[in-house]
Amino acid sequence: MREAREMVQRPPRLPRASRGLGLLLLALSSAAASGCKGAHGSAGSAAQPDPRSSDASVEAQAAGGTALDSAAPPDESIPPTSSDELTARARHLLEAITKDDVDLATDIVFPRDAWLGLRDTADPAREWDKRVDRPFRRAVHRMSKQAEGAQFVSLELGHTVLQEAVRRRGWKKPLWSVHGSRLTYLDGGHTRTIVIHEMTAWRGAWYVTRLH
Numbered sequence: 125m126r127e128a129r130e131m132v133q134r135p136p137r138l139p140r141a142s143r144g145l146g147l148l149l150l151a152l153s154s155a156a157a158s159g160c161k162g163a164h165g166s167a168g169s170a171a172q173p174d175p176r177s178s179d180a181s182v183e184a185q186a187a188g189g190t191a192l193d194s195a196a197p198p199d200e201s202i203p204p205t206s207s208d209e210l211t212a213r214a215r216h217l218l219e220a221i222t223k224d225d226v227d228l229a230t231d232i233v234f235p236r237d238a239w240l241g242l243r244d245t246a247d248p249a250r251e252w253d254k255r256v257d258r259p260f261r262r263a264v265h266r267m268s269k270q271a272e273g274a275q276f277v278s279l280e281l282g283h284t285v286l287q288e289a290v291r292r293r294g295w296k297k298p299l300w301s302v303h304g305s306r307l308t309y310l311d312g313g314h315t316r317t318i319v320i321h322e323m324t325a326w327r328g329a330w331y332v333t334r335l336h
Contacts, residue, residue: 202325203325205281206280206281210329214232214276214278214279216231216232217332218271218274218276220264221264221271221318223268224264224265226264232332233256235331238327241296242326244292244294245293255334260334270316271318272311273311279306280305280306282303282304282305283304284304285302299324299325299326301333302330303321304320306320307319319336320335321335321336
């Protein structure tokens with residue numbers, strides 16, 4: 125009787141091949157379920173917008189549409205009086221003078237586009253040509269006769285930095301300016317200096333608005 129009861133209670137034993145097939149089907153079912161879950165999770169993540177990219181886009185549009193503009197320091201802050209980028213642009217100025225080629229120093233001249241947007245005048249483009257571009261070109265040509273073979277030493281900004289007042293037919297916002305900056309160079313073993321009459325700050329950098 126015991127043997128009969130045991131035979132009734134025990135489930136039938138499957139052949140070894142059948143057991144292997146069952147385990148394989150079970151594994152495939154689990155993998156498919158995990159894959160579907162992962163796919164749904166990825167789709168859900170992709171559908172969510174990145175708030176950081178949206179914020180960056182808004183800031184860029186507010187600053188003029190470029191990431192560089194959004195990262196520029198405000199004009200209310202006084203730019204550093206010395207930096208590697210200012211030194212590099214001062215070297216370009218001396219090179220332009222020694223070679224009598226004003227196009228080598230366009231990066232140190234106050235930008236024309238900025239001038240057009242910041243000047244409260246009837247014709248800011250004409251004013252930029254008259255007050256910035258043409259005088260700069262004449263000064264570079266005149267100085268080139270005195271600085272042939274010059275070697276750059278340093279650029280030292282003037283000691284007094286002033287904030288320009290907002291006024292009619294002038295600046296629309298209070299930019300910083302400095303007079304009497306000194307471009308020092310070596311020429312034939314002698315130390316010489318070019319005095320830059322006026323430099324004006326815009327978006328964290330100094331530019332020449334009047335060379336001589």
